[in-house]
Amino acid sequence: MNITKTFAYNKVTNFKSNSSKQTASQTQAGLKKLKSIDEYLELTGKLKISQVNFFSSKSIAIPESKLDNIINNQSVQYVLKPQEAYKQLDDGNKKALIHLVKAAKAFDTVFLKQDCSCNIEARKQLQQAAEKGDTHAQKALVLFDIFKGIEGNDGLSDKPVRLFKNKKLAPGKNVYPEDLSKQELIDYLKNNIEQASAILGNNTVVKRNGKKLEAIPYNVEYAAEYNKAAKELLLAAKETTHKGFADYLKMQAQALVSDDPEFSYKADQMWANLKDSPLEFTIGRESYADGLSGAVVADKELAQKLKENNIVAKAKDFVGVRVGIVDLPASEKLAEYEGFLKDLSLLMPMNERYKQSIDMTNPGEKIPQTLADVDLIYLSGDYASCRPGITLAQNLPNDDKFSVMLNSGRRNVFHKQVRRTEDPERRKKILNALVEIDQHKWYNKEADHWFTIGHELSHSLGPMSTLEGNDKKASLGQGMGDIIEENKADIGSLVATNYLQNIDKYTEEQANQIYLTWAVRQLPLSKPDLTQAHRFREVMQLNYFIERGAINFKENGKLSIDPKKFPQVANDMLKDIIQVQLDGDAKKAKAFVEKYGKWTPALEYASNTLKGLSPKPYKIIVAPLAG
Numbered sequence: 001m002n003i004t005k006t007f008a009y010n011k012v013t014n015f016k017s018n019s020s021k022q023t024a025s026q027t028q029a030g031l032k033k034l035k036s037i038d039e040y041l042e043l044t045g046k047l048k049i050s051q052v053n054f055f056s057s058k059s060i061a062i063p064e065s066k067l068d069n070i071i072n073n074q075s076v077q078y079v080l081k082p083q084e085a086y087k088q089l090d091d092g093n094k095k096a097l098i099h100l101v102k103a104a105k106a107f108d109t110v111f112l113k114q115d116c117s118c119n120i121e122a123r124k125q126l127q128q129a130a131e132k133g134d135t136h137a138q139k140a141l142v143l144f145d146i147f148k149g150i151e152g153n154d155g156l157s158d159k160p161v162r163l164f165k166n167k168k169l170a171p172g173k174n175v176y177p178e179d180l181s182k183q184e185l186i187d188y189l190k191n192n193i194e195q196a197s198a199i200l201g202n203n204t205v206v207k208r209n210g211k212k213l214e215a216i217p218y219n220v221e222y223a224a225e226y227n228k229a230a231k232e233l234l235l236a237a238k239e240t241t242h243k244g245f246a247d248y249l250k251m252q253a254q255a256l257v258s259d260d261p262e263f264s265y266k267a268d269q270m271w272a273n274l275k276d277s278p279l280e281f282t283i284g285r286e287s288y289a290d291g292l293s294g295a296v297v298a299d300k301e302l303a304q305k306l307k308e309n310n311i312v313a314k315a316k317d318f319v320g321v322r323v324g325i326v327d328l329p330a331s332e333k334l335a336e337y338e339g340f341l342k343d344l345s346l347l348m349p350m351n352e353r354y355k356q357s358i359d360m361t362n363p364g365e366k367i368p369q370t371l372a373d374v375d376l377i378y379l380s381g382d383y384a385s386c387r388p389g390i391t392l393a394q395n396l397p398n399d400d401k402f403s404v405m406l407n408s409g410r411r412n413v414f415h416k417q418v419r420r421t422e423d424p425e426r427r428k429k430i431l432n433a434l435v436e437i438d439q440h441k442w443y444n445k446e447a448d449h450w451f452t453i454g455h456e457l458s459h460s461l462g463p464m465s466t467l468e469g470n471d472k473k474a475s476l477g478q479g480m481g482d483i484i485e486e487n488k489a490d491i492g493s494l495v496a497t498n499y500l501q502n503i504d505k506y507t508e509e510q511a512n513q514i515y516l517t518w519a520v521r522q523l524p525l526s527k528p529d530l531t532q533a534h535r536f537r538e539v540m541q542l543n544y545f546i547e548r549g550a551i552n553f554k555e556n557g558k559l560s561i562d563p564k565k566f567p568q569v570a571n572d573m574l575k576d577i578i579q580v581q582l583d584g585d586a587k588k589a590k591a592f593v594e595k596y597g598k599w600t601p602a603l604e605y606a607s608n609t610l611k612g613l614s615p616k617p618y619k620i621i622v623a624p625l626a627g
Contacts, residue, residue, distance in 0.1 A: 074618050075618040076423070078390060078421055080626070081624050081625055082375030089279075092239050092241040096240040097279065097323065099232045099233070101378050103236065104281075104380045107320075110226075114175055116169055116178075119150060142620070147385060155389075157527075172290065173291075175206065176206045186299045186302050193305050193309055195215065202285070203285075204217055219256060233250070233253040237249040248267065252267040252271070255267040269403045272397070274370065280374045281321075284321070284322065287316055298587075313475075318381070319381050320382030326375075340499070344461060345461055347496075348492070348578065356461055356463070357407065357460045358461070370409070374415060374416060375416050392415055393412065393453075412457065414453070419452070434610075442561075443513070443520060450510070451514050451517065455489045458491075467582045480590060483530070483540070488577045495570050519542075519559060523542070527604075527607065530593070545573075550565040556605055
């Protein structure tokens, strides 16, 4: 099949690139000096930005004493050093890893450019000051590396943490002109509807060209970085001893440098269907950071024009890269869940009204879905931008990618080090402070992993688009689409839990552990805003389950669950969520999100209690095997 003929625009696959750096010389007494600051970020290419002097004695917005507290008391390290897994690799795959990491690092600059026009210059000036011994700059550089940019969230408040005074991220980041307003973009698209497909494509950077807007494909805008990554992928393909993985790397390299979307389609297809590769390399593309595309599509007049012209608006992809070693025995155990997907698809409310990515009319057809448990070696770009979280697992490609549209496969990757990093003492304090003592027995760290499996699989379930065929996330307006989709995945996992209990995959005790552990993890550290999709959906879910009696939690009280009510309440909420996705109505989505996203006295009590238990919301990624 010629994908070029099937899809009109999207000539370039945008691949979420990486920007991952490790903080070097951190000591318990505080960060005194950073060694070889330049070594973990290659500043390739030239970015046309105004040469603003970001660094001066007064330019850093966060006092040095507060940065000290962040680094020494509010941070947790994720050490990506799977020595045993690495030792088991043969020499060819060890050599391939070196090139895969280099390929990942080549994307660092891409994400920095996508995020903000000033990121590269700001980082450069911080590095220069840090090398001269400025301790304030050294510590600010650590936070820059945590956020992978000039701004992030700490999870302790609903306001962003900004490194520099008078500098903040734009809603469209730097994939749109940073001075472009929502209304200006709406008006421009209404008057230039022939450009809308390109401007609202998920893999184009939009720039000003006089009074016009111009959409530039990612592989043109980031040609230097993409070419360098492609070269390293070809070198890795020569070294790996796994033919299927080598073939994928070669196709992925071709996709990076080609205008033909068929190469990116084939690369996604090959990656999604890798079964026994000892290595993992993912160029991920997700759209949580785009705060502008959904906002403009919410305009009814523009939405009607897009519909009349058969244009599907998509949120911009931001690039991130994952490099890891696949735990093959653990992955084989995960593969059992593939066999449940058909039945789970039939449990989705109103499933007869829409197409699902794994929906099959032929019962004998193989489900194109793989699951891999991975020891991480390196994370970069969007994957490493801890603002404040770090991803636990992923189900990719997303619904707007060709391989999913054509039912060619999805891949679920689980991060072993991330799920195993926890402070058991703090968790015990949380249970004592906020959970009824007779239900402590149901809290189980492993149950969180079981739940996450269901969450990721549920991204493959439910409608792929609105009933009218539009992008289900972009159609729901700024931030709403991401909140609703993550909401669906969470509640879909609870529905799956009940099904898996009914077929004796889980015992009643295990199901109760999943329910209680999930409920505890919904308790908010701070009041989230609409840009924090994962955090906002947690508030919605708590309120929904509390309202219907499946969770009991009141101000100055302790949380408890009624496991018998969970299946019905989960089904009810899942039906509500899917109806919102099918309608594709931004106004209805906003009403649903606001109804259940209310900040209550009970949530405020939980937040204040959690803040008093020494939280560590800042995540420092250390990757010693990445060189």
